[in-house]
Every structure is written in structure tokens, then in C-alpha cells.
Amino acid sequence: MVARLLVTMAALSGLVLWGSAPAEADTTVTAQLEESNGSGVTGTVTLTATNSGGLRVVIRAEGHVPGVPHAQHVHGSTTGGHFMCPSTANDTDGDGLLTNEEAAGEYGDVFMTLTTSGDASAESGLAIDRMPMADASGRLDYDRAFSPDEVPDGVIEQLAHLHVVQHGIDVNGNGRYDVDGAGVSTFAENLGVPNVPEEATNPASCGVVTGASAATPPRGGMETGGGPARNGSENALIGVLGAVLLIGSAVVLGNVRRSRADRG
Ligand SMILES: [Cu+2]
Numbered sequence: 001m002v003a004r005l006l007v008t009m010a011a012l013s014g015l016v017l018w019g020s021a022p023a024e025a026d027t028t029v030t031a032q033l034e035e036s037n038g039s040g041v042t043g044t045v046t047l048t049a050t051n052s053g054g055l056r057v058v059i060r061a062e063g064h065v066p067g068v069p070h071a072q073h074v075h076g077s078t079t080g081g082h083f084m085c086p087s088t089a090n091d092t093d094g095d096g097l098l099t100n101e102e103a104a105g106e107y108g109d110v111f112m113t114l115t116t117s118g119d120a121s122a123e124s125g126l127a128i129d130r131m132p133m134a135d136a137s138g139r140l141d142y143d144r145a146f147s148p149d150e151v152p153d154g155v156i157e158q159l160a161h162l163h164v165v166q167h168g169i170d171v172n173g174n175g176r177y178d179v180d181g182a183g184v185s186t187f188a189e190n191l192g193v194p195n196v197p198e199e200a201t202n203p204a205s206c207g208v209v210t211g212a213s214a215a216t217p218p219r220g221g222m223e224t225g226g227g228p229a230r231n232g233s234e235n236a237l238i239g240v241l242g243a244v245l246l247i248g249s250a251v252v253l254g255n256v257r258r259s260r261a262d263r264g
Pocket of ligand 1: 071072073074075110165166167
């Protein structure tokens with residue numbers, strides 16, 4: 001009885017939040033953002049998959065480099081079973097900094113780009129002009145409801161197995177991304193775009209969708225099919241998206257210096 005009442009209340013609150021959303025309950029999972037690269041960033045992420053196939057992403061973070069945009073993505077493992085954020089153990093070259101390449105082994109490929117407007121696919125990778133800006137105190141608040149057609153394939157299916165990653169650190173503490181801090185991003189350089197500061201591409205925070213929340217059956221609504229439903233073609237697609245992201249990222253980051261050298 002109480003349970004039914006709660007479900008009803010959840011459904012009603014969903015209606016209030018979403019207006020025309022169907023009456024069935026949404027699925028909500030959360031992740032705690034923890035610092036990467038000693039950034040000091042902390043925060044929370046709430047991912048709500050609507051019954052209609054949309055996704056609302058709310059991020060409340062603090063400790064970011066103030067006044068600069070921070071690229072942020074939903075990452076996930078396409079191979080399964082390794083759901084962790086990177087640690088110093090991933091600093092394979094031992095230089096004290098986790099690059100995007102080093103960290104990606106933990107947080108996986110990009111499923112979705114958490115832009116402030118427009119396209120949210122991996123192609124928008126580091127569309128830095130559509131990334132959220134940290135305010136003067138380093139707070140970064142983000143809240144966007146993506147319609148079903150804006151949510152890339154695989155995100156909803158993988159909801160319980162995702163990472164949210166924010167990028168952008170300030171190694172030399174001068175308040176901006178520059179090559180004096182950590183040199184040039186080899187991540188971008190390897191894609192043919194020179195002189196992108198590594199500070200801009202290194203991870204600043206990472207959060208894993210927590211098992212406890214994810215393991216709980218969706219409140220009300222959706223059937224239990226929350227498990228990963230991967231197949232070869234999906235994995236291939238994700239791989240392609242990842243590759244597109246890398247190229248897109250480099251190009252857009254190069255936007256700081258718009259060099260567009262190589263479109264691969
Ligand atoms: Cu990312």
C-alpha cells in the first residue's frame with residue numbers, strides 16, 4: 001500500500017517535472033564526482049532516463065578552474081566489468097598527471113557529450129563553446145533535459161554502467177589553459193592538431209554510476225531489462241563514435257587556435 005502510494009507520488013512528481021511525460025515512472029541513477037589530477041573537484045550527478053527515452057542530466061560540481069569551460073561527457077565501458085574511475089595507478093608514464101589517453105582505459109569510450117545546447121553526440125566531443133563554464137568560484141552547475149532523439153544509442157541501455165567525466169585542469173595555477181602548465185596535449189597532437197594545452201584535455205573529475213542505485217530496479221515503470229544488451233554492431237558503432245569524438249575534440253580544442261589541420 002505504502003509502496004503503491006510512493007510509486008504514484010513518483011509518477012505524479014514526474015508529471016510535474018516533465019509536463020507531457022508519460023505517467024510511468026522514470027529511472028534515476030546517481031554518481032559522485034571525485035577529483036582527478038588533484039583538481040579538488042567534487043560533485044554529484046543525477047541521470048534520469050524518462051520513460052519516453054529522454055535523459056535529464058543534472059550536475060552540481062565545485063572546485064573547478066574558475067571562469068573557463070569544462071568539457072564533459074558520459075563515458076562507458078564497452079567491454080563491461082571494469083567500472084572504476086582512473087587513479088594514479090593509471091599514470092603509466094609516471095609524470096604525475098593523468099592524460100585523457102591514460103584515463104580512458106578506466107572510464108571508457110564516450111557515449112554522449114554533455115553540451116549546454118545543440119548536438120550531444122560524441123561528435124561534439126570537446127565543442128568547447130557549448131560546454132558549461134565554471135563560475136568565478138569554480139562552481140559548475142548543469143541541468144539539461146535531452147529529448148529522445150538527442151540521446152545517442154546505447155546511453156539508456158548502459159545507464160547502470162556509466163561514468164561522467166569532466167575535463168580541464170590548471171596545473172600551473174594561472175587561471176587558464178596554457179601549454180606552460182602541462183605541455184601540449186598528445187591526445188590532440190596525435191590527431192594532427194598541435195599546440196592544444198594538455199590542461200584542457202586532462203580529466204578533472206570522474207563519477208561512476210553507483211552499483212547500489214543502479215542495481216535497484218527502476219522505481220515503478222520500466223521492465224527489468226536494465227542489463228547491458230550489447231552486440232557486435234553496437235560495439236563497433238561505439239568504437240566509431242569514440243574515434244569521431246577524438247577527432248572532433250581535437251578540432252574544437254584547436255579552435256582555441258583554429259588550426260583544423262587534419263580531419264582524418
Ligand atoms: Cu570525457
